[in-house]
Amino acid sequence: MTKPYDADSRWLGAVMHAAFFLLLGGALARFLLRHPGEPRTPWILALSLVLALLHLLGPVLSGPGTSDPGARPARRRLAWLGLVVAVWMVLVVLAPSFAWCAVPLFYTGLRTLPARAALVLVTVLTLFVVAAQLRLAGGFDPNLLLAPPAVAAIAAAVFLHTERQAARQRALIDDLIRTRRELAASERREGTLAERQRLSMEIHDTLAQGLSSQRMLLQAAERVWESDPDKARTHVRGAASVAEHNLTEARRFVHDLAPADLARGGGLDAALRALAVRESGDHLTVRVHVEDGGRAPLLPDRVQSALLRIAQGALANVREHAGAATAALTLTVLDDQAVLDVTDDGHGFDPAALPDAGSGVRGHGLPAMRARLRQLGGTLTVESTPGEGTVLSAAVPLEAPGTDRPDRRKAPR
Numbered sequence: 001m002t003k004p005y006d007a008d009s010r011w012l013g014a015v016m017h018a019a020f021f022l023l024l025g026g027a028l029a030r031f032l033l034r035h036p037g038e039p040r041t042p043w044i045l046a047l048s049l050v051l052a053l054l055h056l057l058g059p060v061l062s063g064p065g066t067s068d069p070g071a072r073p074a075r076r077r078l079a080w081l082g083l084v085v086a087v088w089m090v091l092v093v094l095a096p097s098f099a100w101c102a103v104p105l106f107y108t109g110l111r112t113l114p115a116r117a118a119l120v121l122v123t124v125l126t127l128f129v130v131a132a133q134l135r136l137a138g139g140f141d142p143n144l145l146l147a148p149p150a151v152a153a154i155a156a157a158v159f160l161h162t163e164r165q166a167a168r169q170r171a172l173i174d175d176l177i178r179t180r181r182e183l184a185a186s187e188r189r190e191g192t193l194a195e196r197q198r199l200s201m202e203i204h205d206t207l208a209q210g211l212s213s214q215r216m217l218l219q220a221a222e223r224v225w226e227s228d229p230d231k232a233r234t235h236v237r238g239a240a241s242v243a244e245h246n247l248t249e250a251r252r253f254v255h256d257l258a259p260a261d262l263a264r265g266g267g268l269d270a271a272l273r274a275l276a277v278r279e280s281g282d283h284l285t286v287r288v289h290v291e292d293g294g295r296a297p298l299l300p301d302r303v304q305s306a307l308l309r310i311a312q313g314a315l316a317n318v319r320e321h322a323g324a325a326t327a328a329l330t331l332t333v334l335d336d337q338a339v340l341d342v343t344d345d346g347h348g349f350d351p352a353a354l355p356d357a358g359s360g361v362r363g364h365g366l367p368a369m370r371a372r373l374r375q376l377g378g379t380l381t382v383e384s385t386p387g388e389g390t391v392l393s394a395a396v397p398l399e400a401p402g403t404d405r406p407d408r409r410k411a412p413r
Helices: 004-034 041-056 075-094 096-112 117-136 142-223 229-254 268-277 301-322 367-377
Strands: 285-291 328-332 337-344 379-385 389-399
Touching: 004 041, 004 096, 041 229, 041 389, 075 096, 075 117, 096 117, 117 142, 142 229, 142 301, 229 268, 229 379, 268 301, 268 328, 285 389, 301 328, 301 337, 301 367, 301 389, 367 389
Parallel strands: 285 328
Antiparallel strands: 328 337, 337 389, 379 389
């Protein structure tokens, strides 16, 4: 794709080429009209033709230029510029009317040379123009002495200012492109980290907990295998049921679908009851209480999925660590929020002494729950005292961005 400053540079170059040939043609016409039949005419014609050809064939003879104003010009380009200036100087010596062809040469020199060398060249060309104009006037003229330096100074200043502006524009565009690339890379990294966190939470709340349940059931079966075969088979069937449920969760997890309990229909209410039945056993009884006025099935899918995953994680902690005999899931749907409370009568713990995520007991589940709720603008509260059980409360505001609150007018009364 053509950059804007490249197009502007080509347009300015075309204008300068046209101006050069107009000035060269005008100077040649003036000389031929005022000095017909002079002996130097063939030289003037030949040098004019050579200068025109050199200017016309400049890109071929001097080699490709560079768009970097700070780069050093190639030797071929320097040689070409020196030849053009030398031919022009000879023409000015033979016919002073060719002096004003120096204006386009200012531009050529400024484009080709570094700033300091270009200013030296412009100064030399200006002196030649002043000398030629004074010679052409046949005497001293203050205007001819001061006008060419003024024109040269304006031309050089405008060109150098334009080049600096173009350089700053190129730097800004390069910075913008680099910033956009860095931003895109940062967004990709953040997306990767977010997806890793989601995968971590999903694996912890589904596969890891299911495998933990299977292990506990199989260990229990092994302990009573000889003494009570019927109970052992019951434990094995329970492990098989958990494995089947885990397989369903894994398939839905791969396809990024809703939890299996929600996919069966009936909404969060039915899913919590199915979870309670699955988690209840010989040593733990889980009860469910719903206060929603029939509105739980109308909760946004993201809210239902998050609260169900939190219930799964909380019950896994109760089963593995609390030593509780009973646990309760209480879902309360208010006008502005949905609250899930998980209580147990276990031995409790000190919430202030919780280990960091990934360090062991209760270390991964609670941070994962908080991360889920944080995505929905919700909060997690844990109240527990050693020997007095635990109350875990997850609250999700239904007006939070991303919860897609349903139309309450459709709720059954």
